[in-house]
Amino acid sequence: MILIKNVNLVDAKGIRGPADVLIGEGRILSLEGGEASLVVDGSGKLLAPGFLDLHAHLREPGEEVKEDLASGLLAAVRGGYTDVVSMPNTRPPVDTPEAVRALKAKALRLGLARLHPGAALTVGQEGERLTQAGGLKEAGAVLLTDDGRTNEDAFILAAGLLQAAPLGLPVAVHAEDASLRRNGVMNDGSLAHRLGLPGNPPEAEAARIARDLEVLRYALRRSKATPRLHVQHLSTRRGVELIREARRAGLPVTAEATPHHLTLTEEALKGFDPIFKVAPPLRAEEDREALLEGLLDGTLTAIATDHAPHTQAEKERDLLRAPFGIPSLEVAFPLLYTELHLKRGFPLPRLVALFTDGPREVLGLKPLHLEEGAEASLVLLDPKEAPVEPARFASKARYSPWAGWVLAGWPVLTLVEGRVVHRVE
Secondary structure (H helix, E strand, O other): OEEEEEEEEEEOOEEEEEEEEEEEOOEEEEOEOOOOOEEEEOOOOEEEEOEEEEEEOOOOOOOOOOOOHHHHHHHHHHOOEEEEEEOOOOOOOOOOHHHHHHHHHHHHHHOOOEEEEEEOOEHHHOOOOEOOHHHHHHHOOOEEEOOOOOOOOHHHHHHHHHHHHHHOOOEEEOOOOHHHHOOOOEEOOHHHHHHOOOEEOHHHHHHHHHHHHHHHHHHHHHOOOOOOEEEOOOOOHHHHHHHHHHHHOOOOEEEEEOHHHHHOOHHHHHHOOHHHOOOOOOOOHHHHHHHHHHHHHOOOOEEOOOEOOOOHHHHOOOOOOOOOOEOOOOOHHHHHHHHHHHHHOOOHHHHHHHHOHHHHHHOOOOOOOOOOOOEOOEEEEEOOOEEOOHHHOOOOOOOOOOOOOEEOOEEEEEEEOOEEEEEOO
């Protein structure tokens, strides 16, 4: 039994407390205390449902030098995540039931965050032949995506949506038109022109979202089941507008935003530092503001990390040759708790919902709220401030664009079904 005493509760329903939360048999047994073998003082802290990350690159199999399940899932629980969806753009890609089962089995042995593998939409993520969605779902895959590559063939995407629909699997897309994006390394605009760097235009994202929404309409007309489209790492004002219009029209589409697009802009590239190089790129301030508005009004349903670790040597290449990607599993919530909630007044229950209920909805899972009988997959958050120290990351990617930033809201206890998987003494 675990007892978290005198703690305030926060979930999508609101903030309440203080309460004495008794945990046993993987569940919340009481909010009014009881006998326990482990007693944790929750005074001044917040207890929330465990976070779910829809979009993490854990690099296994094939690129374990960058990250593996052990380091990635440890980073996750240190960041308050009890559940992680891994992306399939590994080497080889996760495109068979055997590959999905192997990942699930290893993650279970590790006993950290629960792993929910994303599987490739097409064989080898080559965009030509669909994978076998039924077998992938049976093995444990929770969504289909060719993330890391864009789906250039509209008919293949439509066929994938039609195949996934009766299985209840969402199809997630990296929405960039490759012919417009070309070799861009930062947002296309006046700053890129002044720096002499190739730009990735916001229209590349908007054009692909517009096309994919039409593909979704086509699939809806052709299917008895409901196909579901999920747009990954939205980055532009126009992209937000297109998703808003589609959702208001009743289309079954969801979208996510990342911590880096919510806290950084293209201005970070002025120093030519590849630590800020990410795909899609950091955009203009107006794009960042549009993302925030979309989170508030329900256009965007989830915050996902797009945790993308690389080796230090790779990220120290010049800006043109360095790989795209930022690691963020361990800092995502403190970053947004500080930058959005504390500094800008973003409602805390809404922020927590974007880490919990929103991602769960994308996967077709029930909400997870703090009440008697609920699953005890939980995170205890400390409002005390501390700096971001990449050298202490559990992730193998020990660098960060937020290094030195002083943040609050750090996870100090993470429970998965009542088991302690992370604790700061």
